[in-house]
Amino acid sequence: xxxxxxxxxxxxxxxxxxxxxxxxxxxxxxxxxxxxxxxxxxxxxxxxxxxxxxxxxxxxxxxxxxxxxxxxxxxxxxxxxxxxxxxxxxxxxxxxxxxxxxxxxxxxxxxxxxxxxxxxxxxxxxxxxxxxxxxxxxxxxxxxxxxxxxxxxxxxxxxxxxxxxxxxxx
Amino acid sequence: xxxxxxxxxxxxxxxxxxxxxxxxxxxxxxxxxxxxxxxxxxxxxxxxxxxxxxxxxxxxxxxxxxxxxxxxxxxxxxxxxxxxxxxxxxxxxxxxxxxxxxxxxxxxxxxxxxxxxxxxxxxxxxxxxxxxxxxxxxxxxxxxxxxxxxxxxxxxxxxxxxxxxxxxxxxxxxxxxxxxxxxxxxxxxxxxxxxxxxxxxxxxxxxxxxxxxxxxxxxxxxxxxxxxxxxxxxxxxxxxxxxxxxxxxxxxxxxxxxxxxxxxxxxxxxxxxxxxxxxxxxxxxxxxxxxxxxxxxxxxxxxxxxxxxxxxxxxxxxxxxxxxxxxxxxxxxxxxxxxxxxxxxxxxxxxxxxxxxxxxxxxxxxxxxxxx
Numbered sequence: 001x002x003x004x005x006x007x008x009x010x011x012x013x014x015x016x017x018x019x020x021x022x023x024x025x026x027x028x029x030x031x032x033x034x035x036x037x038x039x040x041x042x043x044x045x046x047x048x049x050x051x052x053x054x055x056x057x058x059x060x061x062x063x064x065x066x067x068x069x070x071x072x073x074x075x076x077x078x079x080x081x082x083x084x085x086x087x088x089x090x091x092x093x094x095x096x097x098x099x100x101x102x103x104x105x106x107x108x109x110x111x112x113x114x115x116x117x118x119x120x121x122x123x124x125x126x127x128x129x130x131x132x133x134x135x136x137x138x139x140x141x142x143x144x145x146x147x148x149x150x151x152x153x154x155x156x157x158x159x160x161x162x163x164x165x166x167x168x169x170x
Numbered sequence: 171x172x173x174x175x176x177x178x179x180x181x182x183x184x185x186x187x188x189x190x191x192x193x194x195x196x197x198x199x200x201x202x203x204x205x206x207x208x209x210x211x212x213x214x215x216x217x218x219x220x221x222x223x224x225x226x227x228x229x230x231x232x233x234x235x236x237x238x239x240x241x242x243x244x245x246x247x248x249x250x251x252x253x254x255x256x257x258x259x260x261x262x263x264x265x266x267x268x269x270x271x272x273x274x275x276x277x278x279x280x281x282x283x284x285x286x287x288x289x290x291x292x293x294x295x296x297x298x299x300x301x302x303x304x305x306x307x308x309x310x311x312x313x314x315x316x317x318x319x320x321x322x323x324x325x326x327x328x329x330x331x332x333x334x335x336x337x338x339x340x341x342x343x344x345x346x347x348x349x350x351x352x353x354x355x356x357x358x359x360x361x362x363x364x365x366x367x368x369x370x371x372x373x374x375x376x377x378x379x380x381x382x383x384x385x386x387x388x389x390x391x392x393x394x395x396x397x398x399x400x401x402x403x404x405x406x407x408x409x410x411x412x413x414x415x416x417x418x419x420x421x422x423x424x425x426x427x428x429x430x431x432x433x434x435x436x437x438x439x440x441x442x443x444x445x446x447x448x449x450x451x452x453x454x455x456x457x458x459x460x461x462x463x464x465x466x467x468x469x470x471x472x473x474x475x476x477x478x479x480x481x482x483x484x485x486x487x488x489x490x491x492x493x494x495x496x497x498x499x500x501x502x503x504x505x506x507x508x509x510x511x512x513x514x515x516x517x518x519x520x521x522x523x524x525x526x527x528x529x530x531x532x533x534x535x536x537x538x539x540x541x542x
Contacts, residue, residue, distance in 0.1 A: 071297075094319055120265050123215040131463045135393040136296055137343040137356040138386060139319060146241060146295035150318035156241065156295050157265040158217060 056103055062127035064163070066111050069098025069131050071143035072161035075116055077125035083164045085116035090154045091162070092117055095147040096140055098132055099169045108169035114162045115147040118154030198224075198233065200279045201251040202542035204500035206233065209508060209515060210244040210298055210540065211533035217241050218265060222256065222540075223533050224281070227504045227517045230527040234281045238274070240265075241295040243302050247278070247542050248328065249309035254278050255328070257293050257303050257314050273312060273326055278542070287326055289333050292318040297441065298537040299393055301344035308350040311371050315344050315355075323355070325371040334371035339363055342378070344393055346402050348416035356393060360384035362418040379418050392465065396444045396453070398477060403446070403453060405438050407465045411453075411480075424480045426455055426473065435459045439467040441510055442494035442538045447503050447520060451477045454505065454520070456492050468493040468509045474523070486523035489516045496539035508536045 055061035059082035060074060066082060067074070079086035092115045100111045134141040146158045205227040213220050220242020224233040236245065239258035246255040254276040262268040271293045272286040294302060294317035303314045305328070314324040316336070321343055325334040342355035342363040351374070355363045360382030366374040384391045384404070391404035391412050404412045405426065413421040427436055438444070440456040447454075458469035468491035474484035486505070493509035497520045505520035513536060515529040 118266065121215055121217045126214075128466070129463075130466050133463065133466075134386070135356075135390055136299065137393055138358045138390070139317070139321075139343070142296075144297040145317060145319075147319075149295050150292070150320075154266075155269050155291070155318075156259065157261070158241075158295070 059163075060125060062125070062129065065102045065104065066100050066109070066163035066165070067127055068100035068129050069096075069111070069133050069141075069143055070113055070161055070163055071128045071130070071133075072113075072115065072126070072158070073122040074125040074127055075122075075160040075162045078116075078122035078160040080116060080160065080162065083162050085114075085162065086119075086122070086160065089116040089118045089159045090151060091115075092147040092151050094150075096143055096145065097166070098141070098143075100131065100163075109165050110167040110169050112162075112164045112166045113143065113147070114164060116159045116162065117148035117151045118157055119159045121158060122160040124160075195280070196234070198279050198281070202247070202278050203228075204498050204542070205504050206542050207496060207498070207504075207506045207515075208245050208247075208540040208542065209532050209536045210238075210242060210538050212242055212298060212510070212535045212537045213533070214510075214535040216534070218261075220258075221533060223536075225515055225529055225532060227498070227506060230517065230529045232529065232532070236276055236281055243293070243298045244300065244538050244540055245276075246303050246305060246312060247540070249305065251278060251542065253284070253328075255303075255305075255312055255326075257289070259291070259293055259295070273314070275331070285331065287331055287333055289314065289324045289326065290316065290336060292316040292320075292322070293324070294318075299344065300442070300538055300540075301346060301393055301395065304345040304347050304353065306347055306350055306353070306367075310350070311367065313345045313347070313353060317343070323365075325367065327371050335373075337365060337367070337373045337376070339365070339376075346395060346397070348400065348402075352416065354414075354418060356384070357382075358386070360386040360390070362414070364418055383414065383418055383420050384412060392438075392443065394441070394443050396446045398446050398448050398451065398453075403444065403477075405444060405455065407437065407462055408432075409437050426457075426475065426482070435461065437462075437464065439465055439469055440493040440495075441466065442496065445495045445497045445505065446477075447497045448499070449501060450503070450521070452483070452497075452520075453477050454486075454495055454497060456495055466493075468511075472505070472507070472523075484523055486518060489525055489528060490514055492516070494537065494539050496541055498541050506539050508532065508539065510535050510537060512536075 054063035056065045059076040095114045209223040211221040220238040222236045222245045256274045269291040271291045275284040312326040316322045323337045342357040347353040361379045368374045389406040395402045395404040402414045409426040443456045445454040453475040456469040457471045472486040491509045492507040503520035505518040507516045515532045
């Protein structure tokens with residue numbers, strides 16, 4: 001954790017100087033992911049779905065609204081769901097975040113794309129969308145990293161990706 | 171066996187010896203011809219079995235492969251062409267057990283394993299980039315980017331073939347060499363971290379630019395920079411070229427696009443979206459039409475620029491979607507193109523832009539292309 005603490009401290013300080021509040025919401029979302037084991041907000045529900053929309057309400061579809069910045073295999077197709085890992089895998093403690101618009105309730109949400117780790121790649125429902133995705137030098141908003149890296153018991157084998165709500169974006 | 175039987179067997183053996191193929195294994199021409207290309211394969215559906223595939227661009231022929239372990243990054247040929255370095259990750263029990271990271275050394279004539287150098291088990295696992303692993307300009311030190319998710323750089327001495335140490339690069343990523351003992355990394359706020367090492371590979375100085383060099387908030391550059399001489403060329407999501415000279419001196423920026431092309435939403439995209447040819451002083455960029463968030467999308471055109479004039483001189487129509495391009499270094503260069511979601515390697519004359527040939531069934535999820 002020494003490396004992580006130092007990196008997070010340094011990155012947060014420099015980002016606070018250089019980037020907008022919206023970016024900071026995303027960054028803080030990443031920190032929250034490390035601290036929280038369960039989603040902070042319930043899944044949005046109750047809004048009217050647009051019948052013309054693509055499969056924005058199907059967690060096994062790449063068009064699912066939470067998948068706006070995902071890059072990997074959808075855990076919903078791999079024995080898990082959009083916010084739970086398949087059996088026998090481990091959820092990464094830290095990860096990247098995106099901000100996705102939910103057309104079902106009209107709100108923007110900070111989404112945490114925790115990877116599930118410890119087994120060979122799932123290989124089902126590959127999905128790559130890059131809304132607000134950043135290059136590798138801005139790690140916590142980049143979907144090109146394998147976030148199983150450094151994971152306690154499953155250091156690096158990547159299986160699939162979840163899309164957990166962590167906050168309403170403001 | 172009867173005498174007659176023994177005689178028959180002897181006759182058959184003599185006959186088959188003259189007609190049969192002797193058991194033998196191919197040896198490759200050395201040095202590796204300049205029109206060969208390494209296609210690095212991440213093998214995303216089966217990440218434990220990464221590969222690097224060698225193709226002869228002139229003959230359109232698959233030549234051979236290296237098996238490069240979990241989350242295969244990219245091979246790094248030595249400057250003298252006598253060794254191929256490959257940063258690799260393995261587990262003692264397939265996908266579980268102890269993780270071991272190594273630099274594997276391979277013989278380019280036989281594509282065979284020579285030896286390995288153990289490095290800290292923290293090599294970054296990410297969609298492969300050229301800047302994940304680089305040699306210093308004299309080829310002495312191999313530098314490997316680490317992410318776990320702390321950031322640092324592993325230094326390996328290729329002369330002694332030993333791990334030298336680890337250089338902290340907190341908040342800054344990847345490796346862009348600028349000399350025999352100097353390189354920079356890009357920081358999250360767009361500043362650059364300039365690192366100087368000594369002749370033993372230990373850090374001598376590490377200094378971050380006072381101000382950001384890149385505008386990460388409004389129009390970030392991708393990490394897929396290419397180099398001609400002392401200048402690294404980065405391209406932003408909107409198609410602005412940022413030339414950075416050694417010492418982090420930003421030269422005047424310029425755009426790949428005219429106003430009309432911007433309005434028509436042309437932009438660069440792809441995994442290895444830029445290539446250069448030093449002799450021709452040309453820059454090649456994969457282009458497509460799309461919104462801002464399509465910065466990783468493949469393109470059906472490659473636009474070619476004269477770097478001295480900062481002007482486009484050619485458009486090349488691509489046979490298939492192109493996500494990665496590379497141009498060979500020789501005087502009659504080839505341009506290679508592939509896409510991670512396909513496995514057809516297309517080959518062009520890099521000077522005229524003429525399509526020459528395709529090679530099919532090259533890997534599973536091919537990523538970056540490396541010239542030998």
